Amino acid sequence: xxxxxxxxxxxxxxxxxxxxxxxxxxxxxxxxxxxxxxxxxxxxxxxxxxxxxxxxxxxxxxxxxxxxxxxxxxxxxxxxxxxxxxxxxxxxxxxxxxxxxxxxxxxxxxxxxxxxxxxxxxxxxxxxxxxxxxxxxxxxxxxxxxxxxxxxxxxxxxxxxxxxxxxxxxxxxxxxxxxxxxxxxxxxxxxxxxxxxxxxxxxxxxxxxxxxxxxxxxxxxxxxxxxxxxxxxxxxxxxxxxxxxxxxxxxxxxxxxxxxxxxxxxxxxxxxxxxxxxxxxxxxxxxxxxxxxxxxxxxxxxxxxxxxxxxxxxxxxxxxxxxxxxxxxxxxxxxxxxxxxxxxxxxxxxxxxxxxxxxxxxxxxxxxxxxxxxxxxxxxxxxxxxxxxxxxxxxxxxxxxxxxxxxxxxxxxxxxxxxxxxxxxxxxxxxxxxxxxxxxxxxxxxxxxxxxxxxxxxxxxxxxxxxxxxxxxxxxxxxxxxxxxxxxxxxxxxxxxxxxxxxxxxxxxxxxxxxxxxxxxxxxxxxxxxxxxxxxxxxxxxxxxxxxxxxxxxxxxxxxxxxxxxxxxxxxxxxxxxxxxxxxxxxxxxxxxxxxxxxxxxxxxxxxxxxxxxxxxxxxxxxxxxxxxxxxxxxxxxxxxxxxxxxxxxxxxxxxxxxxxxxxxxxxxxxxxxxxxxxxxxxxxxxxxxxxxxxxxxxxxxxxxxxxxxxxxxxxxxxxxxxxxxxxxxxxxxxxxxxxxxxxxxxxxxxxxxxxxxxxxxxxxxxxxxxxxxxxxxxxxxxxxxxxxxxxxxxxxxxxxxxxxxxxxxxxxxxxxxxxxxxxxxxxxxxxxxxxxxxxxxxxxxxxxx
RNA sequence: GGGCGCAUAGCUCAGCGGAAGAGCACUCGGCUUACACCCGAGCGGUCGCAGGUUCGAACCCUGCUGCGCCCACCA
Numbered sequence: 001x002x003x004x005x006x007x008x009x010x011x012x013x014x015x016x017x018x019x020x021x022x023x024x025x026x027x028x029x030x031x032x033x034x035x036x037x038x039x040x041x042x043x044x045x046x047x048x049x050x051x052x053x054x055x056x057x058x059x060x061x062x063x064x065x066x067x068x069x070x071x072x073x074x075x076x077x078x079x080x081x082x083x084x085x086x087x088x089x090x091x092x093x094x095x096x097x098x099x100x101x102x103x104x105x106x107x108x109x110x111x112x113x114x115x116x117x118x119x120x121x122x123x124x125x126x127x128x129x130x131x132x133x134x135x136x137x138x139x140x141x142x143x144x145x146x147x148x149x150x151x152x153x154x155x156x157x158x159x160x161x162x163x164x165x166x167x168x169x170x171x172x173x174x175x176x177x178x179x180x181x182x183x184x185x186x187x188x189x190x191x192x193x194x195x196x197x198x199x200x201x202x203x204x205x206x207x208x209x210x211x212x213x214x215x216x217x218x219x220x221x222x223x224x225x226x227x228x229x230x231x232x233x234x235x236x237x238x239x240x241x242x243x244x245x246x247x248x249x250x251x252x253x254x255x256x257x258x259x260x261x262x263x264x265x266x267x268x269x270x271x272x273x274x275x276x277x278x279x280x281x282x283x284x285x286x287x288x289x290x291x292x293x294x295x296x297x298x299x300x301x302x303x304x305x306x307x308x309x310x311x312x313x314x315x316x317x318x319x320x321x322x323x324x325x326x327x328x329x330x331x332x333x334x335x336x337x338x339x340x341x342x343x344x345x346x347x348x349x350x351x352x353x354x355x356x357x358x359x360x361x362x363x364x365x366x367x368x369x370x371x372x373x374x375x376x377x378x379x380x381x382x383x384x385x386x387x388x389x390x391x392x393x394x395x396x397x398x399x400x401x402x403x404x405x406x407x408x409x410x411x412x413x414x415x416x417x418x419x420x421x422x423x424x425x426x427x428x429x430x431x432x433x434x435x436x437x438x439x440x441x442x443x444x445x446x447x448x449x450x451x452x453x454x455x456x457x458x459x460x461x462x463x464x465x466x467x468x469x470x471x472x473x474x475x476x477x478x479x480x481x482x483x484x485x486x487x488x489x490x491x492x493x494x495x496x497x498x499x500x501x502x503x504x505x506x507x508x509x510x511x512x513x514x515x516x517x518x519x520x521x522x523x524x525x526x527x528x529x530x531x532x533x534x535x536x537x538x539x540x541x542x543x544x545x546x547x548x549x550x551x552x553x554x555x556x557x558x559x560x561x562x563x564x565x566x567x568x569x570x571x572x573x574x575x576x577x578x579x580x581x582x583x584x585x586x587x588x589x590x591x592x593x594x595x596x597x598x599x600x601x602x603x604x605x606x607x608x609x610x611x612x613x614x615x616x617x618x619x620x621x622x623x624x625x626x627x628x629x630x631x632x633x634x635x636x637x638x639x640x641x642x643x644x645x646x647x648x649x650x651x652x653x654x655x656x657x658x659x660x661x662x663x664x665x666x667x668x669x670x671x672x673x674x675x676x677x678x679x680x681x682x683x684x685x686x687x688x689x690x691x692x693x694x695x696x697x698x699x700x701x702x703x704x705x706x707x708x709x710x711x712x713x714x715x716x717x718x719x720x721x722x723x724x725x726x727x728x729x730x731x732x733x734x735x736x737x738x739x740x741x742x743x744x745x746x747x748x749x750x751x752x753x754x755x756x757x758x759x760x761x762x763x764x765x766x767x768x769x770x771x772x773x774x775x776x777x778x779x780x781x782x783x784x785x786x787x788x789x790x791x792x793x794x795x796x797x798x799x800x801x802x803x804x805x806x807x808x809x810x811x812x813x814x815x816x817x818x819x820x821x822x823x824x825x826x827x828x829x830x831x832x833x834x835x836x837x838x839x840x841x842x843x844x845x846x847x848x849x850x
Numbered sequence: 851g852g853g854c855g856c857a858u859a860g861c862u863c864a865g866c867g868g869a870a871g872a873g874c875a876c877u878c879g880g881c882u883u884a885c886a887c888c889c890g891a892g893c894g895g896u897c898g899c900a901g902g903u904u905c906g907a908a909c910c911c912u913g914c915u916g917c918g919c920c921c922a923c924c925a
Contacts, residue, residue, distance in 0.1 A: 716891060722879090812905085813904095817906085
């Protein structure tokens with residue numbers, strides 16, 4: 001079925017169309033990735049939005065693609081090479097990159113096949129990859145533009161360095177965990193000038209170039225400006241005063257290692273301290289001496305031992321939990337490292353990105369999460385964009401023999417001649433994915449039809465967890481490069497998926513639910529519907545097999561209902577009869593259907609997917625199947641031919657509409673059922689329903705509500721009497737004038753009274769316009785004790801109600817201030833309670849003694 | 851350390867100023883000619899705790915407790 005949709009071109013967008021545009025770019029999954037629940041959720045919602053818009057007559061583009069995922073992919077291929085006993089250096093850069101492309105061709109993009117399985121209606125003719133020619137051109141163009149405007153610069157700074165991946169990491173590629181460490185106190189200097197510092201990283205003392213204290217700290221005021229001897233090294237280092245130091249912490253004195261700690265780097269800059277690098281890129285000690293060549297974690301105890309030997313440890317090691325940065329890719333402890341990198345200056349860009357949301361060009365749903373967005377854009381640090389990798393967009397900068405630095409634009413020739421070399425680094429993956437909404441639509445070509453038709457995109461849907469990572473970058477790039485035009489009108493943020501106990505899914509916990517397994521077990525439709533039912537904006541959702549089973553049951557229900565209707569001749573061939581020619585049940589369900597369409601539309605516009613799904617579930621099961629189909633049976637089996645024809649038409653129409661409304665969430669089953677029911681080509685290109693006018697009928701609604709109330713009360717009464725559901729009982733419905741008596745009898749198995757009818761039990765049901773007395777001939781089966789028990793329970797409830805309403809109405813302050821409709825409602829409740837008490841009391845009195 | 855959010859039926863969640871809701875689970879009764887992946891009936895909650903505002907609070911305010919997430923350069 002999916003292949004037929006694709007082959008028919010339903011998902012292929014036409015940029016020259018006159019229809020209004022609706023566009024979504026798929027957040028590009030990593031080439032190395034495979035479908036997890038988070039994707040399945042996001043894809044379901046994007047698919048639902050775009051299917052609905054397509055049915056509404058929009059020109060829909062849902063653009064798929066993948067991210068080259070620099071570090072992740074390079075790691076995968078390096079691991080593969082390691083299996084062959086090779087490193088990337090054995091191959092050399094060019095061969096290695098070739099190898100990555102081969103890997104991509106063979107193993108990459110597994111997720112694309114999984115997307116088809118889910119039913120994603122994406123435009124495969126426009127599939128993109130961040131390393132495509134045009135996308136690379138976009139990257140180069142932005143780099144050049146930023147370079148020329150001074151928004152990109154090169155500087156030596158402390159960066160997060162992963163000693164295993166051998167590359168710089170941006171802040172967001174570092175995860176902070178609370179790790180156990182040990183705080184060691186070390187005495188620098190001797191005698192009067194001794195000063196004690198505390199550290200968790202003793203090995204870095206080899207690179208200390210100062211000790212810092214707070215300027216107002218009187219304990220050390222006399223030492224500021226003097227020097228102390230740095231143990232183990234023989235070097236003398238100054239004591240400086242810096243406001244960064246917290247006098248309350250530890251001894252109030254800090255060792256300063258400018259080349260290996262971000263804080264110390266800043267102190268070093270302020271005091272013009274030497275930056276002494278004592279570790280190489282593999283985090284091995286390079287300082288000459290006994291520790292040279294040791295890994296940082298070997299060096300730490302070695303240094304401590306040496307210090308102890310020298311009598312420098314003044315306090316025993318103390319356990320200390322502190323936040324430590326880990327590489328988000330390989331979990332290696334990040335080493336702050338002084339290094340020369342390229343940076344994006346974010347201040348101005350972040351302001352542009354913030355303003356676009358502040359002035360409403362881009363709206364964030366749910367709005368509460370907008371605060372987080374501002375927190376981020378208003379406090380952003382400059383962004384390290386160079387990576388010491390081979391897989392990615394190479395930095396388009398060339399260095400000349402005389403120290404020239406030339407940035408080369410996309411259509412320019414690199415400088416040639418002796419001594420020119422290109423920067424070896426590549427750009428952060430987010431640099432290219434940040435351009436995704438523009439670059440995939442053809443930018444920087446100004447003549448791109450896609451760009452003209454589909455930019456700004458309509459909605460960007462993603463989990464709130466990557467609001468900062470990705471959304472903010474797209475906003476910065478988009479607004480800046482497109483003259484203030486935002487990359488998307490709406491940002492919809494869904495929650496994270498958790499397990500049945502609300503715990504985060506993780507491989508180590510072993511509680512991960514694989515959407516592919518769910519699709520095997522319950523089907524793609526049920527998987528999608530489950531996710532949609534849980535999609536409250538910005539709120540996490542807990543998933544368990546039971547939910548999927550429930551959705552599967554719903555799909556089965558829909559299937560059975562449609563099968564039933566078709567078996568009974570449901571059809572859309574003829575137009576719906578005029579309201580006057582329909583029964584009240586018909587008008588009721590059509591009225592409800594119209595209300596449902598409006599409700600669904602409103603909720604969709606507000607991104608309330610869970611509520612859309614809930615409303616459809618409720619209507620289909622509890623109104624259509626539980627009531628209308630049962631009422632329709634009476635017409636189909638007992639009505640005359642015009643009734644039968646009308647009922648078939650209403651059934652056909654209602655199911656036709658329901659299937660259309662459900663199609664965005666449940667595409668496969670609805671397509672199958674709808675084409676069978678209507679003979680139409682495909683639901684994918686069918687029109688979206690509009691609320692049918694002219695059938696809503698308050699009288700019919702009230703009459704059907706009466707039927708529902710009577711039927712429910714009679715069923716309860718029967719159950720209380722211990723009657724089997726199927727057992728037929730003779731009865732009289734005294735005082736019922738609603739016109740649905742035969743339907744009611746059919747639903748609750750009550751036969752017409754025979755000649756020898758003798759009422760042995762009765763039930764009174766209060767309807768809006770009077771009380772109906774249902775008399776049953778139980779011929780001795782009546783359970784008086786059960787009946788008395790039930791009546792006494794009802795009586796107690798009615799008395800409680802009376803007490804409550806009387807108290808309320810006797811409250812003068814309430815009467816004085818409460819709005820009229822509230823007071824009226826309570827008066828009605830009170831009157832009803834009084835009537836109920838009378839009625840029940842009389843019934844109890846009439847009951848034979850047991 | 852800072853910020854944000856959540857605490858409502860056994861479970862997962864709606865409701866966000868005017869009588870406590872749904873689905874699942876559970877109990878009871880049913881193979882009633884679409885469906886046992888079903889039908890019908892039922893049980894189940896002082897809406898985290900303590901104050902306050904209001905005629906009225908699950909809903910607004912304050913504090914507390916317990917979770918969760920994001921951000922973060924306290925050695």
